[in-house]
Amino acid sequence: MSARRRKPLPASRLEWFQGWGKAVGAAGYAFRPSDVAGIRHVLERARDHRVPLVLRGAGRSYGDAALLAEAVILGLERMNRVLAWDPTSGVMDVEPGVTIDQVWRRALPDGWWPPVVTGTATPSIGGVLSMNAHGKNNWVRGTTGEHCEELDLLLPSGEIRTLTPAGDPELFHAVIGGFGQLGIMTRARLRLMRVHSGLLEVQAVSARNMGEMLRLLDEAKDRWEYVVGWIDAFAGGRRLGRGLLHFARHLDDGEDVAPAKHLDILAHEPPRRIAGVLPVSVVPHILKPLTNRPGLRLINRVKYEAGRLTAGERRFHQSVVSFSFLLDAIPGWERIYEPGGLIQHQSFVPVSSAERVFVRQLELCRKAGMPSFLAVLKRHRPDPFLLTHGLDGFSLALDFPVTAGNRDCLWGLVRELAEPVVEAGGRFYPAKDAALPGELFRAAFTDGQLDRFARLKRELDPGSLLRSSLADRLLAPLQK
Ligand SMILES: Cc1cc2nc3c(=O)[nH]c(=O)nc-3n(C[C@H](O)[C@H](O)[C@H](O)COP(=O)(O)OP(=O)(O)OC[C@H]3O[C@@H](n4cnc5c(N)ncnc54)[C@H](O)[C@@H]3O)c2cc1C
Incomplete structure (x- = not known):
């Protein structure tokens, strides 16, 4: 940006933004347009005022990905329309603020599921593509970007380019995972995955140390759709790296005795009470006093020992929603860290x-x-x-x-x-x-990736209008 004196934006626009983890925050000028014309208007305003602009999806990045002090914060949460859905091909066109939650709720009743989901359903599609998020099935399905067939990218100049992996391989593969630094995704076409049930078959296994954890995870990766391990990081010595693993796969056609029931979104509403008694809303309050080293040591130990006792050959069925979005079952759990x-x-x-x-x-x-x-x-x-x-x-x-x-x-x-x-x-x-x-x-990055990214940045955003604390921290020398 030029060194000329900046004109202030209206103070009434100033808001305090935090990363989802609440460990970092910054005040910025908030704008939340609901269409492409509105985004263009915000781009012009930021340029006129010589203020950098940060893109913000659902604000679910824990850290500084969608923050920058005194920048324009362009929130995309109002661009949250599903533009097209074809239940025969499983292809969905969405605006960038559409969340994973919206996608699965629209698709599951028709027998489709997002091939890559994060541990919470709350991130936006723009946000997960920009970070190129992965799920518990990364070995099998790759990242979110591998299931995006086309996207519209609004450049800082105001031009829109429609990108496909084959037609524009360089830019497409740089924008996805490009931390919102090359342009604004205003539409994405996603290809979903066919499922025959809303249930998974799940197996839990325990492991005594890190070596065993890695071996079991590796052995399971070709046999199961999802493989994930939890580690008791408090255990030391011979038990260092001990933990529990969960493997899961979607039920095949004919395996679910009531597929219509389990494809219905009503079957996947999270329970409001734990064991039918305790309201989930009180769980963060119960956990809060235990959120310290002795408390977490105890919780990790109990979780490991209880898991070890029940783990083994036994397999059970679980809702794909509760397996995938485990953390969403206890809304506000992150407040225990306040x-x-x-x-x-x-x-x-x-x-x-x-x-x-x-x-x-x-x-x-x-x-x-x-x-x-x-x-x-x-x-x-x-x-x-x-x-x-x-x-x-x-x-x-x-x-x-x-x-x-x-x-x-x-x-x-x-x-x-x-x-x-x-x-x-x-x-x-x-x-x-x-x-x-x-x-x-x-x-x-040792193969010139950062130089190629810097060249694209200079071409598409020569004034470095698009920035963030994360990009300044991780990429700043490239942008000069
Ligand atoms: C509880 C929890 C569990 C998670 N689990 C996982 C997981 O399993 N795997 C995983 O990979 N991640 C996981 N995440 C991280 C999360 O998927 C990413 O941080 C994701 O980027 C959040 O999306 P968002 O919409 O909130 O984006 P934000 O956090 O608002 O922004 C993220 C980035 O996207 C950019 N951006 C946003 N919209 C656009 C757009 N339209 N065009 C261009 N750039 C844009 C922003 O500038 C920023 O750089 C988890 C997060 C939470 C809170």
């Missing part, structure tokens, strides 16, 4: 180094006195996107509470966690982070 909030650090490591790096990471957390409160393991595959986090390997996602007292140490710990990942040729998923140092994120 007032400091939480961040997550998720690193991706090639198969051959995964055990060594993840053991090291868990040890570093223990040494720093900051064991992760929630640790999740997934299996991944490479994909064709320019700034991808995908590789043939595993990811370990580590949640950390942020407090006034631990902030500096935690940011230092994240640096320590990231170093062995880079040495092993790994990558990072920055949507839930806020602490990953830019030089380590950039060091993970």
Whole structure:
């Protein structure tokens, strides 16, 4: 942006925005247009006032992806219409603010399901494409971007380009996973996945340490649609990395005795009470006093031991909604981390180094006195996107509470966690982070990907109108 003095935007537009994890926030000028003409108008206003512009979907990124101090915050939540739905082909056209929740509710009764979903149904399609989100079936289905057939990209110049993977391979694969830095997605065409039931068959298995976790996850990846592991990050010594794994697959045609019932969205409403007694709304209040190191040590231990007792060969049926969006069952659970909030650090490591790096990471957390409160393991595959986090390997996602007292140490710990990942040729998923140092994120790209991204940025957004704290932190030197 030019160094000329900026004219202020109206103070009445100023709002306080936070990452979903509530550990980072910034005030910005809020605009929430409901159509493309409205977006163009906001672009012009930001340019006239020489103020950078941040795109914001549902605001579900934990960290600084949709924030920037004193920027225009272009909220896309009012662009939330399903534009077209073809229940014979499973193709859906959506505006960018449509959420995963809207997509599955529209599609499931017709026997379709989004091929890639995140751990909550609340993110927008623009947001998940911009981060190129992955699910528990990344090994089988890849990322959200691999199921997008076409998108409209509104450039900072006001021009709209319709992109397809085959017609515009370079730009398409850079925009998806491009952190909202090359243009504004105003429409996406998604291809959904055929399902015959709203139920999954699920199996739970326990593992005694990290090596066993990785082996079991790897063995299951070709036999099951979904594979995910939970780790008790408080356990040490021989038990370091112990945890529980869940494998799941959609029921085949003919396997569900009541498919119509289970394809109905009413069958998937989350229970309002736990065990028919306790209202879910009180759960965060019960957990809050336990959200400290001794409390979480106890919860992790009980969860592991109880899971170990019930795990095994037994298989059971579960709603695809409750399996996929486990965290949505307890609305507001993230409030247990208030007032400091939480961040997550998720690193991706090639198969051959995964055990060594993840053991090291868990040890570093223990040494720093900051064991992760929630640790999740997934299996991944490479994909064709320019700034991808995908590789043939595993990811370990580590949640950390942020407090006034631990902030500096935690940011230092994240640096320590990231170093062995880079040495092993790994990558990072920055949507839930806020602490990953830019030089380590950039060091993970060794084949000129960042130069290609910077060239596209200069071509499409020469004035660097589109920015965010995350992009400034991770990509800033490229944008100059
Ligand atoms: C409880 C929870 C569980 C999660 N589980 C997973 C998971 O399993 N896997 C996973 O991959 N992620 C997961 N996430 C992260 C989440 O999927 C991403 O952060 C996603 O980007 C959030 O989408 P959003 O609509 O909230 O986007 P925001 O957080 O608002 O924005 C994210 C990025 O998208 C950009 N953007 C938004 N709209 C557009 C647009 N129309 N055009 C261009 N750029 C745009 C923004 O500028 C920003 O860079 C989870 C998040 C939560 C809260």
